[in-house]
Amino acid sequence: MAKFTVLNHPLIQHKLTLIRDKHVGTKEFREVANEIAELMVYEITRDLPLEDVEVETPMGKTTQKQLAGKKLAVVPILRAGLGMVDGVLELIPAAKVGHIGMYRDEQTLKPHEYFVKMPTDIDQRELLIVDPMLATGGSAIMAIDALKKRGAKAMKLVVLVAAPEGVKAVQEKHPDVEIYAAALDDHLTDTGYIFPGLGDAGDRLFGTK
Numbered sequence: 001m002a003k004f005t006v007l008n009h010p011l012i013q014h015k016l017t018l019i020r021d022k023h024v025g026t027k028e029f030r031e032v033a034n035e036i037a038e039l040m041v042y043e044i045t046r047d048l049p050l051e052d053v054e055v056e057t058p059m060g061k062t063t064q065k066q067l068a069g070k071k072l073a074v075v076p077i078l079r080a081g082l083g084m085v086d087g088v089l090e091l092i093p094a095a096k097v098g099h100i101g102m103y104r105d106e107q108t109l110k111p112h113e114y115f116v117k118m119p120t121d122i123d124q125r126e127l128l129i130v131d132p133m134l135a136t137g138g139s140a141i142m143a144i145d146a147l148k149k150r151g152a153k154a155m156k157l158v159v160l161v162a163a164p165e166g167v168k169a170v171q172e173k174h175p176d177v178e179i180y181a182a183a184l185d186d187h188l189t190d191t192g193y194i195f196p197g198l199g200d201a202g203d204r205l206f207g208t209k
């Protein structure tokens, strides 16, 4: 079973508390969601492999480290995942970006896929799937299914807020995918929202409610 990790750096906790506040508007919600994503990626990439490279400084030749291994791609689950992409790209500006469009039926809570556009070489990349909310887990599971079907082999799921139900569901269906969250919240409500959560992350990011 892959790891589930809560990245509880004090800055991450503080910023998440800021955007939980229902009075925070679209501009601040957007800015802070990206800041949290950036801090999370800083933590998640701690163990990226390095290799030696020779470089000539103005003082002479030296052997130093550079990133080795698989290249990265960011995969937001639309819409709300878009709210984390800029934060990730701040740290990994050369990453490719694949998009998966998914919406959850409000009555059944079942996800529906409406768009997939991936870099052609996803089989050779490590994918960071981003979505602010992991609720029932249905959307993340379907997104990972879609990526695996297209050849993806290495991926991590990065969410701001996870519900225990969603973590369990993803771990059961995709035991090879590590999950990172800024917080593990208490439970899902009977309408499928995370409590205490953030509310509807897509609506809060894009001002659609």
Ligand SMILES: O=P(O)(O)OC[C@H]1O[C@H](OP(=O)(O)OP(=O)(O)O)[C@H](O)[C@@H]1O
Pocket: 077, 078, 079, 080, 081, 102, 103, 104, 105, 109, 111, 131, 132, 133, 134, 135, 136, 137, 138, 139, 140, 166, 192, 200, 201, 202, 203
């Ligand atoms: O774990 P689940 O129960 O599947 O719920 C989580 C999903 O719900 C939200 O998307 P939503 O369907 O609201 O679409 P949106 O991003 O367009 O708002 C959220 O961004 C996740 O993708």
Ligand SMILES: O=c1cc[nH]c(=O)[nH]1
Pocket: 080, 133, 135, 192, 193, 194, 195, 197, 198, 199, 200, 201, 202
């Ligand atoms: O709490 C939740 C659950 C699913 N999607 C959201 O945007 N928020």
Ligand SMILES: [Mg+2]
Pocket: 080, 200, 201, 202, 203
């Ligand atoms: Mg939504």
